[in-house]
Amino acid sequence: xxxxxxxxxxxxxxxxxxxxxxxxxxxxxxxxxxxxxxxxxxxxxxxxxxxxxxxxxxxxxxxxxxxxxxxxxxxxxxxxxxxxxxxxxxxxxxxxxxxxxxxxxxxxxxxxxxxxxxxxxxxxxxxxxxxxxxxxxxxxxxxxxxxxxxxxxxxxxxxxxxxxxxxxxxxxxxxxxxxxxxxxxxxxxxxxxxxxxxxxxxxxxxxxxxxxxxxx
Amino acid sequence: xxxxxxxxxxxxxxxxxxxxxxxxxxxxxxxxxxxxxxxxxxxxxxxxxxxxxxxxxxxxxxxxxxxxxxxxxxxxxxxxxxxxxxxxxxxxxxxxxxxxxxxxxxxxxxxxxxxxxxxxxxxxxxxxxxxxxxxxxxxxxxxxxxxxxxxxxxxxxxxxxxxxxxxxxxxxxxxxxxxxxxxxxxxxxxxxxxxxxxxxxxxxxxxxxxxxxxxx
DNA sequence: CAGTGTGAAGTTGTTCACAGCA
DNA sequence: TGCTGTGAACAACTTCACACTG
Numbered sequence: 316x317x318x319x320x321x322x323x324x325x326x327x328x329x330x331x332x333x334x335x336x337x338x339x340x341x342x343x344x345x346x347x348x349x350x351x352x353x354x355x356x357x358x359x360x361x362x363x364x365x366x367x368x369x370x371x372x373x374x375x376x377x378x379x380x381x382x383x384x385x386x387x388x389x390x391x392x393x394x395x396x397x398x399x400x401x402x403x404x405x406x407x408x409x410x411x412x413x414x415x416x417x418x419x420x421x422x423x424x425x426x427x428x429x430x431x432x433x434x435x436x437x438x439x440x441x442x443x444x445x446x447x448x449x450x451x452x453x454x455x456x457x458x459x460x461x462x463x464x465x466x467x468x469x470x471x472x473x474x475x476x477x478x479x480x481x482x483x484x485x486x487x488x489x490x491x492x493x494x495x496x497x498x499x500x501x502x503x504x505x506x507x508x509x510x511x512x513x514x515x516x517x518x519x520x521x522x523x524x525x526x527x528x529x530x531x
Numbered sequence: 532x533x534x535x536x537x538x539x540x541x542x543x544x545x546x547x548x549x550x551x552x553x554x555x556x557x558x559x560x561x562x563x564x565x566x567x568x569x570x571x572x573x574x575x576x577x578x579x580x581x582x583x584x585x586x587x588x589x590x591x592x593x594x595x596x597x598x599x600x601x602x603x604x605x606x607x608x609x610x611x612x613x614x615x616x617x618x619x620x621x622x623x624x625x626x627x628x629x630x631x632x633x634x635x636x637x638x639x640x641x642x643x644x645x646x647x648x649x650x651x652x653x654x655x656x657x658x659x660x661x662x663x664x665x666x667x668x669x670x671x672x673x674x675x676x677x678x679x680x681x682x683x684x685x686x687x688x689x690x691x692x693x694x695x696x697x698x699x700x701x702x703x704x705x706x707x708x709x710x711x712x713x714x715x716x717x718x719x720x721x722x723x724x725x726x727x728x729x730x731x732x733x734x735x736x737x738x739x740x741x742x743x744x745x746x747x
Numbered sequence: 748c749a750g751t752g753t754g755a756a757g758t759t760g761t762t763c764a765c766a767g768c769a
Numbered sequence: 770t771g772c773t774g775t776g777a778a779c780a781a782c783t784t785c786a787c788a789c790t791g
Contacts (some may be wrong), residue, residue: 406742
């Protein structure tokens with residue numbers, strides 16, 4: 316029998332990815348409730364908002380270690396804090412971004428990410444037109460400077476928003492200079508050592524789902 | 532026993548979402564193979580590239596209706612065409628985009644989407660600074676013009692890249708004027724009638740997964 | 748053999764049913 | 770009664786085992 320310690324975060328058992336993906340949604344909903352001065356929320360209310368089963372919400376929330384009160388539900392404020400801390404959205408993870416094109420610029424300018432724990436501290440590009448410019452207080456460097464900067468700053472996360480063809484060499488460079496996790500916005504699959512974490516975000520996957528549902 | 536007709540696309544059984552999400556990745560890999568003049572590919576090769584089980588690749592490809600040849604594999608060229616057509620990436624679905632901020636601009640400028648079947652034909656915003664400008668040949672309109680434009684053009688897909696607080700009212704407007712599917716880039720969950728398709732793309736979900744894997 | 752193709756087994760994730768509680 | 774919490778049933782997805790083919 317598997318014992319769940321549930322002491323909060325970073326427990327031994329791996330959190331299911333679907334749960335991790337749903338929690339930010341709950342967070343957004345909870346913030347809206349808070350803005351309306353609601354003090355308590357039930358799993359049923361959350362479930363209704365997302366058109367899902369309330370048990371699933373309960374189980375998702377259980378992973379964060381929070382306890383609800385029967386008949387009353389969960390304290391909105393505490394639940395927000397618990398999820399934020401559980402997801403490490405309060406940690407300010409530093410990141411380097413490679414490829415300051417349309418998407419890269421949008422990510423750097425996107426204020427939202429900062430309040431969700433992601434702090435892009437530098438951008439890198441090969442285009443002289445963007446090198447040495449500053450976007451949202453983030454300086455864009457030539458790729459050559461990556462080596463020095465990564466020595467000075469202990470950055471674990473790298474973001475790839477380069478053209479597709481540059482994805483692999485960018486990933487290689489990141490791995491060579493100590494990046495531990497890569498967030499790849501390119502449709503290219505990149506090859507990295509097993510100990511490196513890769514998360515692929517491809518808008519094409521979402522598009523595929525939409526078009527299929529539209530046309531079926 | 533369930534009979535699979537497999538006549539290609541739009542068959543009765545719903546395609547599993549995980550399969551739909553993986554196919555664009557295969558496509559990108561296949562295009563790279565083609566660029567290297569490779570004629571045939573096996574499910575094992577694809578599987579290896581994505582570090583997955585080859586049977587899963589085989590089953591994914593089977594949904595598209597393509598047949599592989601034993602000992603040889605699949606014809607790269609034909610496989611590309613088959614996937615593209617299966618995913619309706621050759622259909623040029625027209626879309627309206629609401630909210631021409633950083634992300635909205637990036638999507639409009641992002642050439643990739645166009646070659647994957649998405650054709651954003653107009654943008655809408657409330658900011659006079661962007662109204663009547665043109666980005667990548669896409670004209671940005673005032674929201675008031677949506678009604679007229681949606682009458683002239685039969686657009687089924689709407690994209691929300693507005694500030695979070697505007698997501699729901701934008702969705703309501705879209706539904707009122709005949710949009711059938713909504714692609715929501717906001718973390719807000721939107722409420723729409725049951726017959727409307729909603730696809731949520733939230734960068735926060737991916738972030739949650741990365742941070743969790745990094746910190747565990 | 749080196750590949751596809753497929754039913755069966757296994758695993759993971761979701762929903763159901765119900766116990767417990769205030 | 771309205772809620773949490775949880776074990777059991779169920780459904781979806783993935784992997785395994787193996788028959789088949791050129």
